[in-house]
Amino acid sequence: MITINNYEDYFLRYTDAELSVEEMDMVQVFIDSHPELGEELDALIATRISSDEIEISKVDFSSLLKNEKIEPVTIGTLIELLHEEADQPKEILAKIESNEVLSKEWNLLLKTKLEDEIVVFTDKQSLYRKESSSRPVLYMWRIAAAAVFVGLMLLGGYKFFTKDSGITTEFVNADVKVKDTVLAQEKAIASTSENIDLPNRVDEQKEKSTLEETINGKEQNGKTERLLVRETKEVENRKQQQNLKFNSPLEKNSPQTNYNQIVKEENKVLQNPIVASVEKKEQPKNDVLKKTEIIDVDLSTVFAENATSIATTASYNDDESTILYMKASKLKDSKLGMAFGKLKRAVKSKIGLSDEEISLKPIEINLRSK
Amino acid sequence: MTAKNYNDCVTSYADNVYRFIYKSLGHEEDAKDIIQLSFEKLWIHREEVEEEKAKSYLFTVAYRCMIDHIRKSKRTVLGVSISENRMSTVENSYATKRVIEESLATLSEQQKQLVMLKDYEGYSYEEIGEITGLNLSQVKVYLHRARLSMRNYIVKYENIL
Numbered sequence: 282m283i284t285i286n287n288y289e290d291y292f293l294r295y296t297d298a299e300l301s302v303e304e305m306d307m308v309q310v311f312i313d314s315h316p317e318l319g320e321e322l323d324a325l326i327a328t329r330i331s332s333d334e335i336e337i338s339k340v341d342f343s344s345l346l347k348n349e350k351i352e353p354v355t356i357g358t359l360i361e362l363l364h365e366e367a368d369q370p371k372e373i374l375a376k377i378e379s380n381e382v383l384s385k386e387w388n389l390l391l392k393t394k395l396e397d398e399i400v401v402f403t404d405k406q407s408l409y410r411k412e413s414s415s416r417p418v419l420y421m422w423r424i425a426a427a428a429v430f431v432g433l434m435l436l437g438g439y440k441f442f443t444k445d446s447g448i449t450t451e452f453v454n455a456d457v458k459v460k461d462t463v464l465a466q467e468k469a470i471a472s473t474s475e476n477i478d479l480p481n482r483v484d485e486q487k488e489k490s491t492l493e494e495t496i497n498g499k500e501q502n503g504k505t506e507r508l509l510v511r512e513t514k515e516v517e518n519r520k521q522q523q524n525l526k527f528n529s530p531l532e533k534n535s536p537q538t539n540y541n542q543i544v545k546e547e548n549k550v551l552q553n554p555i556v557a558s559v560e561k562k563e564q565p566k567n568d569v570l571k572k573t574e575i576i577d578v579d580l581s582t583v584f585a586e587n588a589t590s591i592a593t594t595a596s597y598n599d600d601e602s603t604i605l606y607m608k609a610s611k612l613k614d615s616k617l618g619m620a621f622g623k624l625k626r627a628v629k630s631k632i633g634l635s636d637e638e639i640s641l642k643p644i645e646i647n648l649r650s651k
Numbered sequence: 652m653t654a655k656n657y658n659d660c661v662t663s664y665a666d667n668v669y670r671f672i673y674k675s676l677g678h679e680e681d682a683k684d685i686i687q688l689s690f691e692k693l694w695i696h697r698e699e700v701e702e703e704k705a706k707s708y709l710f711t712v713a714y715r716c717m718i719d720h721i722r723k724s725k726r727t728v729l730g731v732s733i734s735e736n737r738m739s740t741v742e743n744s745y746a747t748k749r750v751i752e753e754s755l756a757t758l759s760e761q762q763k764q765l766v767m768l769k770d771y772e773g774y775s776y777e778e779i780g781e782i783t784g785l786n787l788s789q790v791k792v793y794l795h796r797a798r799l800s801m802r803n804y805i806v807k808y809e810n811i812l
Contacts, residue, residue, distance in 0.1 A: 360798050364769060366776060366791075392751065393801035395770035400670035404683060408661040408690045412654040 283311040288318065296325040354383055356390075363390050424631070427624040434620060652697040652705065660705045661690060667706070667772060668713045675717060675764050685720060689713040710772070711782045714764065721760065754804035762797035769794060 283291050288311060294300050295308050312319050354376050361367040362374070377383045625639050652660075668689060673682035689712045693700060700708050755763055761783075768774045768782060776790045783790070 356799070357795060360795050363798065364776070364794065365773075389802055389805065390798065392747065392805050393754065393798055395751065395755065395766065396748065397771065398670065398674075400666060400673060402665040402669035402683075402686060405661055405665050407687070408665060409658050410654055410694055 283307050285315070288315075292318075292322050292325050295322065296329065354380070356386060359383070359387050359390050362387075363394060423623065424627045427620055427627060430620045431624060434616070652700050652702050654697075656702045656705070657694055657697050660693065660702075660709065664706050664709050665690070668709050670771065671710065671764075671767055672713055672717055674767060675760065676720070681720060681724075685713055685716045688716050707774075707778060707782065710768070710774075714782050715784075750805055750808045751801070753808075754801040757804055758797050758800060762793055762800070765790060765794050766797050766801075 291300065291304065291308050291311070295305060300308065308322075312322060354373055358367065358373060359377075362370055367373055377387045628634070629636070629639055665686065669682060669686050672685050673679060676682050676685075689709055692712045693705065693709055696708075755766065758766065764783065765779060768779045774782065776787055776794070779785070779794075780787050780790045785793070
């Protein structure tokens, strides 16, 4: 309700066009009832600036539009700004600077921001990896598996070599064959050879009987093969002295004749009465074997059923009959050697030794205890 | 990612991830275990993880390991222990820093982790969402609440003074 006491407020709002239609009607009714105030209202309306009087070209619309976009700065806006997620950080900061309340709130929020704090993880070395490496757990499994494998191989090897049906049986069987073949072949030689005179034949018969006795006497002995070789050597020497006309290619035996070759050669020799010689290998510098002579033995055929077990080449101690010797070079190629290789690599990586600090030594297995 | 890239990640990010986990759990050995697990996973999945996303991957894995760890161990007194730990470790530090640490300790585990990911690592809302498995709105709301809570704690402290 417009009265004489509040009409000024209505007049001002009328001038600024902020009154509703109903209020404007009320103002008109009030002027009609108080015509003396009509001039006052007209004076106020005269203060209005017409839009025609504004030079539009001088108005900076862009700044106006920009300012209109800025939403009222709230605490949420400040938090967004603190989180560096605000859309218009520069404008908001400008408002903060110009507003004391906002500035105070902003400084308070800045205090909630955590300062960078250096915390060092000291155990980085445990995190570094190599491409070829695998998880530490697997290392332990590898070591354990290698140890079990080696243990089983050694145990199996020991049991295998200590069986009666092993080397000894093979040697005896071979000797029986040799003996039979000796007798048959000697008879054949005696009947076909016309270049040998009677004394020589007598000598041969003696030698044959000596050889037979020797074989029979030593048949149950594991050293039969060695004695046979010794006897055949003597026969050969004597026959060479008698200028026999036989020439055998087996005289060119290699110095490293193995056991299988020995058996074959014995058979050939007995078919051809020239006796083959088995050259003994030079004495190795190994301390264990320094007092003995070594014959290389090819186990691949002797132990055909178990040829894949440990090694196919070994050396047999002729004199003591106690040592089976496996060369390091051969050992490396065997399954046992590969197991040792794995163990070596595991130890190497675990302890950090170099290749030069770890070496693979030959192994020895005692066949029979004295 | 190659082994070299992986080792570079160890050099560059192990401290950051450890700080995040250690300050969240307040337990050194547990934090170390989680770091080991996180880098173990990164190593296993190095073929699939791009080098540029390795840091985010590490934080994601570490965060999830930590959540699992908290659930399993049910450390109901975790907040108290951290607070005490903080109090002891920063005893000689500036009062302001101590107050901020205390205000951080008043937050829930989740709010605390979000604040650390934001302030220490500078992750965006979106990245924090990827790491924590929260959506964008949740991250925003939780962080706002956390910040207001810290602000109120500081105001209360200043008023007491």
